[in-house]
Amino acid sequence: MAGRNPRLDDVAAMAGVSAATVSRYLNSPEVVAAATGARIREAIEKTGYVQNLAATALAGSRSRLIAALVPDIAQSIFNDTVEAMIDELASDGNSVMLALTGADNHRLTREINMALGRRVDAIILTGIVSDGEMRERLRSAGITVIETWGLPEDPIDVAVGFSHRAAGEEMARFLRQRGYKRPHLVVPRSTRSERRADGFTTRWMHDGGSEPTRLEVHVPSHFGQGRLAYRGLGDLPAQPDVVVCGSDWIAQGLIVEAQAAGIRVPDQLAVTGFGNLRLAGDMRPTITSMDVDGARIAREVMRVLRARAAGTEIETRIDVGFRVIARESA
């Protein structure tokens, strides 16, 4: 252990074979003779050899490094998806470089450049790349680029997600059917939340409702905003009968504040969330939310990655859908 790390050569010397054979054993054990393999295995054991993956990446065509770019992780609706993705990727022998791009994605360019420099096999995005030049650069970089959570018409490479507009429309349909009349929207300032809100509004008005009122809040959204949003209700011209929140955290905070004010949910005021986080089912009352299957997204991402590694064809737009989870709060 003193001094330098053992190298492939050291293992080869001890096993009495060439470095090439050890390399083959490491990458496709089935191609080396069983007896040779056994000797190599023993030598690896004895030397405490750990493959230098930087060298492997440089010499080979794959780095087995995947970059995941997310706005934040302190309190992000993507966390479940990211966790599931990291788990899947790791079990497949990959390492994940996690980069934070900031709530408004202002560090996106820098982090994409960094990922490109590391020669990652793939970049997984949760934020939206709106810059046309950057989209082109990613396209011509020759690596897999997966946009998740959204489902753009013309993906950079592959997209795994759902239509946020359709999700908004679905929520409008659901609430109308339940008989609500005056929805109020609490909308985080992110492209996707806004798209859901627009979908909601379009559908709601199309079905004969009047335009829902709307409160915009900063991202990332959190519990405290729900409390503030509740208090903002007093300023509205007419009281809403249901508040459609951009996230479950906002919904939870709003319910807590309403209850503190002696308002019963959903009798006097109904509330819906988004994301179907664990707390939505645990809250009192339980929160009606919209479920996005993060584990499914993670699996589809893996499917794409494996297809690319194998050189097989894969769809470029994978819709994982969404569904309303009706609970007590609305």
Next chain:
Amino acid sequence: MAGRNPRLDDVAAMAGVSAATVSRYLNSPEVVAAATGARIREAIEKTGYVQNLAATALAGSRSRLIAALVPDIAQSIFNDTVEAMIDELASDGNSVMLALTGADNHRLTREINMALGRRVDAIILTGIVSDGEMRERLRSAGITVIETWGLPEDPIDVAVGFSHRAAGEEMARFLRQRGYKRPHLVVPRSTRSERRADGFTTRWMHDGGSEPTRLEVHVPSHFGQGRLAYRGLGDLPAQPDVVVCGSDWIAQGLIVEAQAAGIRVPDQLAVTGFGNLRLAGDMRPTITSMDVDGARIAREVMRVLRARAAGTEIETRIDVGFRVIARESA
């Protein structure tokens, strides 16, 4: 753009210098002549050159890759710290490999090996490495290893954190001073939570209190457990006057359930959390919690890393402390 990525050689050729000079310009611009630097800059621009960091890592002594190993990120008390750390590291030109070790750290060994294979400059741990052999391996790996959140007597290399036992003792002191008589502890099954609970119990009994009752819950802890914990109160021989929760999420859930049962917090039942998450200050009532300065931990981690890069000395145990944040709930 068609074909391969531009290399150092391409830039060198266009600028009319050698690859060595371009490399120098990239790593220490001040050492090349201003005019030469300008030509190189231009060539980089024109070729769209992006340094291959895998090659840089292999040839040089630093990879500028840092591994951060955390149990999970779906709902982790470490998230704020990890986010602050990633931000700090990225702004210093590093990339962060995030690895998930699982709630009970069962993937710790695998992920450490992976990090070692990537030849990371440093490994940042949040979980506890209890395996003696692994601790030895990390010690002799010749890289920086930073254990965070805890403060072991004999760190593998450097530790940045605080004494969980002392934190438990401090909470006992605080509650006794407030006049509470019968604390009940809700303890996640993690070494550190248990240490805090032990510290609490020791101190409480030392000050003349009788042994607090205790409920153990799974990790990672979450909102729903607080609700269950509240319901478990009915089974206790005597009703507690304060519930000491292992996390703010548990505290929040417990408060919601208590209120749903018509119990007023803190008048009829006081509650404390741990972690001082944002929601602690936003909840109704606001939650008395224990603050751990995640941003401070992140800064200290950076200080260690920079000291190591510069080859200067650094302490091996850095205590960032903790403090009780007294709010409405207790």
Next chain:
DNA sequence: CTGAAAGCGCTTACAG
């Protein structure tokens, strides 16, 4: 099934 050799794209003494 295995080996010799070239190459991946950088960095870094060593000279000048």
Next chain:
DNA sequence: CTGAAAGCGCTTACAG
């Protein structure tokens, strides 16, 4: 301030 050359530790045709 700059260049020629060796080396970082692997992989992968090419031969046999």
